[in-house]
Amino acid sequence: xTDIGTILKEARKEKGLxxxxxxxxxxxQKRYLIAIEDGDFAALPGKFxxxxxxxxxxxxxxxxxxxxxxxxxxxxxxxxxxxEATTRTEAVKREEEKTMxxxxxxxxxxxxxxxxxxxxxxxxxxxxxxxxxxxxxxxxTQIADNSQKVSxxxxxxxxxxxxxxxxxxxxxxxxxxKKESSSTKAKKESKKTTKQKITNTSATGSAFVYDLExxxxxxxxxxxxxxxxxxxxxxxxxxxxxxxxxxxAANTSQTVEIPENTTTITLNLGNSKATSIKINGKKFDFLKxxxxxxxxxITLNVAQTTAQ
Numbered sequence: 001x002t003d004i005g006t007i008l009k010e011a012r013k014e015k016g017l018x019x020x021x022x023x024x025x026x027x028x029q030k031r032y033l034i035a036i037e038d039g040d041f042a043a044l045p046g047k048f049x050x051x052x053x054x055x056x057x058x059x060x061x062x063x064x065x066x067x068x069x070x071x072x073x074x075x076x077x078x079x080x081x082x083x084e085a086t087t088r089t090e091a092v093k094r095e096e097e098k099t100m101x102x103x104x105x106x107x108x109x110x111x112x113x114x115x116x117x118x119x120x121x122x123x124x125x126x127x128x129x130x131x132x133x134x135x136x137x138x139x140x141t142q143i144a145d146n147s148q149k150v151s152x153x154x155x156x157x158x159x160x161x162x163x164x165x166x167x168x169x170x171x172x173x174x175x176x177x178k179k180e181s182s183s184t185k186a187k188k189e190s191k192k193t194t195k196q197k198i199t200n201t202s203a204t205g206s207a208f209v210y211d212l213e214x215x216x217x218x219x220x221x222x223x224x225x226x227x228x229x230x231x232x233x234x235x236x237x238x239x240x241x242x243x244x245x246x247x248x249a250a251n252t253s254q255t256v257e258i259p260e261n262t263t264t265i266t267l268n269l270g271n272s273k274a275t276s277i278k279i280n281g282k283k284f285d286f287l288k289x290x291x292x293x294x295x296x297x298i299t300l301n302v303a304q305t306t307a308q
Contacts (some may be wrong), residue, residue, distance in 0.1 A: 004054065004068050004075075005037040011061035026056050027266065028239040033057070045238055048259060052240045194305050196282055200289055206296045208289055212265070212279065214305045219258040219265065222278040223247065229274035236266040244268075247275070267298040 012022060023030045032053055035043035041050045051069060058065035197213040212219075225231045225247035234244035235256045243256045258265055269275055273294055277284040286298060 003039075004071055005039040007063065007068065008054075008057050008061060009037040011058075011063050015061050017061065022057070022060060026060055026239070027236050027241065028053055028056060032239065045261075049238065049240060056240065196280060198279070198284060198300075201301075203289055206293055207299070208286065208296060209299045209301065210286075211303060212300045213303045215302050216280065217304060218260045219262070219302065220280055221256045221258065221265070221267070222253065222281075223256075223267075224253040224276050224278075225271070226274045226276070227252075229271060231269065231271035231275045233270060233275065234268040236268075237262040238264050239266075261304075263302050265300040265302060267300070269296050269298065270294075272296045 012019075017025075019030050019033050022028070022033055026033075032044055032049075035041070036053055036057060044050050044053060051072070054068055054072065055065040058068050194214050196215060197211075199211045199213070200208060201211055202209040221235055223231075223233055228249065230246060230248045232244075232246045233254070235242055235258075237258050242258070243254065245251075245254060247254060267277070271294055272287070273291070277286065279300075286296075290296075
C-alpha cells in the first residue's frame, strides 16, 4: 500500500506541487492526501473514496490511474490467501483434537464414579416422587373444603365488582382521550424538530458556507436553469467530484444523488443567477446572500437526522 503512496508523492514533487496546491486542484482534503501518501487507506471515508481519491490524485500528477488501481487490488489479494490458509490450519487442528484418545481414556477412568453418582440420584428421585404424591393428595382434600366457602363469598363480591367496573369504565374513557390528544401533540412536535433546515454560517467573497441540519443518510441535489439561460455547474461529495456539466435549453435540469453518509457537499455554480436548487425536494434560497453574484461556491456541512 505504501508503494502507491510513494509513487504519487514522488510524482507530485516532480510536478513541483505542494499538498495545499493539490488540495485546491482536486478538492480532496489535505488530511486524506497525507493518508494516501502514507499508505493509510483506513483513514479514508470508505472503499469508494479510496479508489476515487487515488484516481483523481494520479490524473492530477500525470500518472496512469489504472496501473495504480490494479496494484491496489494486487496488494489486497495476498491477505485473502493468508486468511484462507489460517482457516484451513485451524480446521485441521480441531479435527485432530476430536480424535485424541486421552479423552476416551479419561472417561473410562471416571466410569465407576459416574455409575455410583447415577444410582444415588435415582434413589433420591424415587423418594422425592413418593413424598410429592402424598403432598398432592393432602392438598386436593383441602381444596375441596375451601371451594364450598369460596362459592358463597364469590356471589357477594360479584355484585360489588359490577358497580366498580361501571365507575372505572368512565374514568378509563376519559384517560384514553387525554392520552390520544397528548400523543398527537407529541407527533406534531417531533415533525417540527426533524424538519430539514439550512442556515448560512459564513460568506467570504463568492464562497458561502451553510449548515444542512436534519438531513437523511442519502441526499439529492436538483439543479434547474431558467428558460433561455446556460449554466455550468459541478457537485462534489467529501471533496470528490460526482457530477459536472452544462445546463441549457436542451438540458434544463439535473438531479445528483450524493453518496451515503457524506458530511460535506460542494456546489460550484457558473451562473448562479439563472440557476435554482432543490435539496431533498425543498427549495434552497441561496440568492438572498448577495443576489448580484454570477459565479459562486456553496459548501454544505451535513448533519443527519438523529433517531429518537
